[in-house]
Amino acid sequence: MAKLFEPFTIRSKTSRNRIWIAPMCQYSCENKDGMASQWHVVHLGSRALGGAGLVMCEATAIRPDGRISPWDTGIWNDEQAKAWQQTTKFIKEAGALAAIQLAHAGRKASHYREWSGSGAVTEADGGWQPVSSTSEEFPEYNTPRELTTAEIKELVDQWAQAAKRSVDAGFDVIEIHAAHGYLIHQFLSPITNQRTDEYGGSKGNRARFLLEIVEGIREEIGEKIPLSVRFSATDYREDGFTVADCAEVAKWCEEVGADLFDISSGGLVLGVNIPFGPGYQVPMADEIAEGVSSPVAAVGLITTGVQAEEILQSTHIEIIMIARASLRDPYWPLRAAFDLDVELDYWPHQYTRGKFKK
Numbered sequence: 001m002a003k004l005f006e007p008f009t010i011r012s013k014t015s016r017n018r019i020w021i022a023p024m025c026q027y028s029c030e031n032k033d034g035m036a037s038q039w040h041v042v043h044l045g046s047r048a049l050g051g052a053g054l055v056m057c058e059a060t061a062i063r064p065d066g067r068i069s070p071w072d073t074g075i076w077n078d079e080q081a082k083a084w085q086q087t088t089k090f091i092k093e094a095g096a097l098a099a100i101q102l103a104h105a106g107r108k109a110s111h112y113r114e115w116s117g118s119g120a121v122t123e124a125d126g127g128w129q130p131v132s133s134t135s136e137e138f139p140e141y142n143t144p145r146e147l148t149t150a151e152i153k154e155l156v157d158q159w160a161q162a163a164k165r166s167v168d169a170g171f172d173v174i175e176i177h178a179a180h181g182y183l184i185h186q187f188l189s190p191i192t193n194q195r196t197d198e199y200g201g202s203k204g205n206r207a208r209f210l211l212e213i214v215e216g217i218r219e220e221i222g223e224k225i226p227l228s229v230r231f232s233a234t235d236y237r238e239d240g241f242t243v244a245d246c247a248e249v250a251k252w253c254e255e256v257g258a259d260l261f262d263i264s265s266g267g268l269v270l271g272v273n274i275p276f277g278p279g280y281q282v283p284m285a286d287e288i289a290e291g292v293s294s295p296v297a298a299v300g301l302i303t304t305g306v307q308a309e310e311i312l313q314s315t316h317i318e319i320i321m322i323a324r325a326s327l328r329d330p331y332w333p334l335r336a337a338f339d340l341d342v343e344l345d346y347w348p349h350q351y352t353r354g355k356f357k358k
């Protein structure tokens, strides 16, 4: 049996295989109210039917000013949590675990979605002033306002409340978005954090915001729900957050209640060289996996079942996350099983003929 199709258990949850659909923003809340819709049921549900072990819903804002665009999903109120129930129910009935990525975009908030405009949404057009660790803007975004220490503490609680609502909405797994230059990453990196309060300065201080969020969420969700953290393991700049920093911060996260690390990279600053290529983030994920005792997921240009299996066989990585390849093919896991000659007992009955080669 290919390792890719071996079940994976974490806390009280078992994923039927090691193929997880990575979070992908859909910018599809047409009423700009953060409410998940039929789009989310069908888009995410089809990937669950496609055989994934876990389907992770997009970066979902923990409060309104944390949305990347006005069309993002949210979970800052109970109505939004209720709207997610249709999606989680479908995903679970299709045999996958349902996960949500909780997010705050920080200074990268209030931007147009690609097909509605470009650059920052002005306040006149329903946009807002972002908040951040810094008052320095990201190119083509609105200038942020630096958060006060008291506001940071309030945000920690809002994160924890969003996690509690996520459990009520039926999510099995929660992920904290600490990557891609969004709010938590803005705190983690010395490039965007020159604060002089307890949330800036040393690495420990820069990680404090994330660690308090992990701790706060764990307190709210109890012992059964797995908690993942997505990191950008490098800013691709010598003066930025590095793989070694990431390994250290991940260890601290483990100590306060995180269970799993999902390793991505970049997104904090422009003008860096990212060595895109097949599995380009795998070596970083493997390095983090060696340094922590929790399982680690790899993501980024992993496109075939054979490649995914090879990664699991040759590294310390336990989970493979698939994003764009699953946009081309929602049935990517079924295709991988077909290619690797794996017999699945959860191949949908309606699609049985699809598993025969002749």
Ligand SMILES: Cc1cc2nc3c(=O)[nH]c(=O)nc-3n(C[C@H](O)[C@H](O)[C@H](O)COP(=O)(O)O)c2cc1C
Pocket (backbone or CB within 6 Å): 022, 023, 024, 025, 026, 058, 059, 101, 177, 179, 180, 230, 264, 299, 300, 301, 302, 321, 322, 323, 324, 325
């Ligand atoms: C349409 C789209 C939306 C994305 N939205 C998110 C997101 O909400 N949260 C996140 O952490 N990454 C997001 N990503 C990044 C993916 O999760 C993934 O890390 C990246 O695409 C690399 O994996 P891939 O090569 O399999 O696509 C998005 C990617 C795409 C293509």
